[in-house]
Amino acid sequence: MARPVTNAAFEGLLIAAGYGTAHAAFARQLNHAGRNQGTWRYDAASVYWWLRGRRPGEHVQAAMAETLTRKLGRSVAVTELGFGAADTIGTCVYPASVGGAIDTAEQIWTRLAKQLSSQVTGPFDSGKALQAALGWRYDLPDESASRSGRQQVTPTDVQSLYGLADHFTDLDRRHGSGSPRTRSLMADFLVRQVAPMLHGTYTGAVGRDLMRVTATLCGQLAFMSYDAGDHATAQQHMTVALRLAKAADDRLYGAHLLANLATQAVHLGHSRDAARLAEAAIDGAGRAPAAVLARLHATAATAYGQSGERRGCQLALARAERALGRAGATPGPRWVTYFSPAHLAGAALRCLGDLQLYSQALNHAPDALTLASENTRTRALHTALLAVTLARAGDTDAACIWGRKLAQHASDIHSARVQQRVRELSAALSPQQASPQVNEVLRSLATLPTAA
Secondary structure, eight states, X not given: XXXXXXXXXXXXXXXXXXXXXXXXXXXXXXXXXXXXXXXXXXXXXXXXXXXXXXXXXXXXXXXXXXXHHHHHTSOOOGGGGSOOOOTTTTTTOOOSSHHHHHHHHHXXXXXXXXXXXXXXXXXXXXXXXXXXXXXXXXXXXXXXXXXXXXXXXXXXXXXXXXXXXXHHHHHHHHHOSOOHXXXXXXXXXXXXXXXXXXXXBBOHHHHHHHHHHHHHXXXXXXXXXXXXTOHHHHXXXXXXXXXXXXXXXXXXXHHHHHHHHHHHHHHTTOHHHHHHHHHHHHHHHOSOOHHHHHHHHHHHHHHHHHTTOHHHHHHHHHHHXXXXXXXXXXXXXXXXXXXXHHHHHHHHHXXXXXXXXXXXXXXXXXXXXXXXXXXXXXXHHHHHHHHHHHHHTTOHHHHHHHHHHHHHHTTTOOOHHHHHHHHHHHHHHGGGTTSHHHHHHHHHHHTSOOOO
């Protein structure tokens, strides 16, 4: 039985334009109107779902209005189409369905792709993040990830996207993501190439893999936005990626994304909610590979350290260390291979420093700086963290030595997170600015690049 029409305004316009029983013809005209956006393959089934509540992206609505304007001989505004405002955009709502996740992804990609020189930022909503965690953890699994559209999607098509994800991940780690152009270029690719695949034809097995790689790409774009200080955009993408991971039935990557939300919450000072997010990730990951558990427990440790919960922090840190010690025997998914002893040492340096256990924190400094060459941004972050910890511990001379090294490491990195660490070091050294060496370090730090 066909579902009832819920968008009467759109139906009325289609009837008035002669498309009441010719949905395929309208879809063909729409594809022609949107030819400059890439290869669109909308069909009668697409129109069916739009009439029944599915909301197309803003660029698709503009093409709809253009098509109807030509046919009716009068101006048709987008607001007449009956789709309303994109309530999920800007509010970080966890999509209830796979179709909703796909449509929301296309909308937020389109919005980001058009912001070449400016960003629309906003606050991080920890309440919405916790709601997303509950939806991911307790909603029933999706029955199927198959779909019927016009573009056939093959396993080879999906596999090619993993290479793209690796490329952007490497770019991010080497240079930071402060430039909005990098993220806009990635979002534009997702709109033009990945969105049509999501709307295509694929089996359940191919669909789950497509959802998985799309979650990976969306999650990477989220992390890049977080690194750039665009926190609302980061949370929007992280939430959609979490829903796509759910559709892929990939609980490990979902837990990783939830830990990234926790990391963002820690960065913004929402330590209690960050701890809840990290614990939800650990619970949802279940019997995960040791490397995954090490990363998740390390995130929990940073949250507990920031909130001043010494016992919780030290317990999580010990669990992370034990898990990482077992990681060699049980290699995890490709996306967790980045998490090394140096990353865990950096987490320990941070959370123990937050607890003002400076001697214990500094014991982890040598390992925190033993990073692979491609981890340029992490090296700058850890160097800054070491310098801040030394300054707070009262060792100004050593803090200045590492402050000079930070100025060298961060000279080509565009990252809001690195900038925040630089500001923390400057604040820690400022009381001693009468010292010539401190003054010299402060001047060199002031010349470092900004995130944008």
